[in-house]
Amino acid sequence: MFSRKIRVEYDADGKRTPCPLKWLDNFSMRNFTNASIFDDTLPFGDGIMEIGERVPLDKLQSAMEDWFQRKGYLAKGAGLFLEALLAASSQLEIVSGSFLLTN
Numbered sequence: 001m002f003s004r005k006i007r008v009e010y011d012a013d014g015k016r017t018p019c020p021l022k023w024l025d026n027f028s029m030r031n032f033t034n035a036s037i038f039d040d041t042l043p044f045g046d047g048i049m050e051i052g053e054r055v056p057l058d059k060l061q062s063a064m065e066d067w068f069q070r071k072g073y074l075a076k077g078a079g080l081f082l083e084a085l086l087a088a089s090s091q092l093e094i095v096s097g098s099f100l101l102t103n
Helices: 021-034 057-071
Strands: 004-012 015-018 041-045 048-051 080-087 091-095 098-102
Touching: 004 057, 021 041, 021 057, 057 080
Parallel strands: none
Antiparallel strands: 004 015, 004 048, 004 080, 041 048, 091 098
């Protein structure tokens, strides 16, 4: 079901910063009832989500950006960046704020 991992970052004063787990969780929980296309999203940690194959990254980015702005998490005009990392079958560890890929 959750076959892809993505990195989710936002622009904080010119620096890309991982979106807090709280933001990702808030978006995912909201969308379990309001937008079925995003049902296959699961927050994994700060800046990391697992998503299903049927979740389009461009629409996910747009919907997350809109939701974060309406919640006041993200300033108008601030960028939100999504990047595919790898298949969920591989392991991803977060070590001291960095991303470490392991097999």
